[in-house]
Amino acid sequence: MDLPGITPSSDSAPGSLADNANRKMHGLLACVVPLRFAGVFLPVQLLRRRPMRVALVVSTQFNGVWSTSLYDREGDRQLLHGLWHARVVKRRDACTMVLAGSEWDDGFLRQWPQSWLCAPSEQSANVLLGHLSPWLRQRYLQGGGQLAMP
Structure with a gap:
């Protein structure tokens, strides 16, 4: 499996100090930007x-x-x-990738497709968003979005 921060079970109680330490030991420190809202990719201006x-x-x-x-x-x-059913859809290196899966809404009533941009820092995330801008804009318009920004 090529997902980032694969964390084995610690056999500790959820939320315990040992459970938290296990996540901290195996997790990948990254800057994460959710790229979608309610399943629709957002343009860079909104992101x-x-x-x-x-x-x-x-x-x-x-x-x-x-x-x-x-x-x-x-x-x-x-x-x-x-992200449920998480998978890597694009990878540049160990810390730079796009993950996809499904995400519950805030009321846990419905699931939506979601994608996360993961980068080693906020600066690199901003650079990558610039590169993704035309692609994101096209998908936003296809999803019914309008480019008139508030």
């Missing part, structure tokens, strides 16, 4: 208004399904809903 998070990317397997989550640097607080 730059959203927070970039530098945190631990942690991948785990449960009942044969891989998920990738984002935790704070201490490994104790999940920052984004995890």
Whole structure:
């Protein structure tokens, strides 16, 4: 499996110090930018208004399904809903990739396709977003978006 931050089971209670230490030991520190909203790719103009998070990317397997989550640097607080059925769709190097999967909405009522850009720093994430701009713009328009930005 080529997912980042593959974390083996620690056989510790979820949320315990040992569980958090296990995530911290195996997680990949990266800057993560979610590229979609409600399943639709957003253009760079909107993505730059959203927070970039530098945190631990942690991948785990449960009942044969891989998920990738984002935790704070201490490994104790999940920052984004995890990607279910996570997979790497594009990889530049060990720290630069695009992950895809599905994500629950905030009410855990519906799942949407989601993609994360993972980069070693905020600076490199901004550079990569610049390179992705035409591609993201095209997908936003195909998804029914309008380019009139507020």
